Amino acid sequence: MAIVKDNLLLQSVEGTLGNQFTIYKRNGQIIIAKKRGPSKNKPTKKQLEARYKMRVAAAYAKVIIQDPDIKAYYKSLAGPGQNAYNMAVKDAYKSPEIQNIQFEDETVVVTAKEEFRVAEVEVRVHDAAGVMLERGKAVLGRNGVDWYYKAAGLPAGGKVVVVAVDLPGNGTVREIRVE
Structure with a gap:
């Protein structure tokens, strides 16, 4: 080049x-x-998965930029040579990252990041036998990264399952044992 x-x-x-x-x-x-031509090699499993993921991301972008508010949001994030469609595809291609889960008394603090934005965080509390005791949506903190969920109780030997979801609906699940 x-x-x-x-x-x-x-x-x-x-x-x-x-x-x-x-x-x-x-x-x-x-x-x-x-000039590039088509590859003569058979695509690998990873390549086929990436192609499928890109098709899904492109389909999401095509539909979502019809909403003027969301289109304006993605357009505001676009750099030189990029547009709202490019940003929507990029957002749909990646899932949010749950970086940390902490307990402060009965409050579960989840640190979740994404290049664009995390739309919601759901917290599920399970007992030692695996039975779900409660579930609910966490509230975004002032720093824009930490999410807070006030649990009725955190049973010893149980687990907390956290699901972070971004605007396109990609979810990341992480669980942690309660000591």
């Missing part, structure tokens, strides 16, 4: 030359790259 600077001949040229080079513009720059 080569980036062309100040070449009058290539200012208005785009496309493929001689089945060898492709010339295109990105972010106002002219780029010359070797």
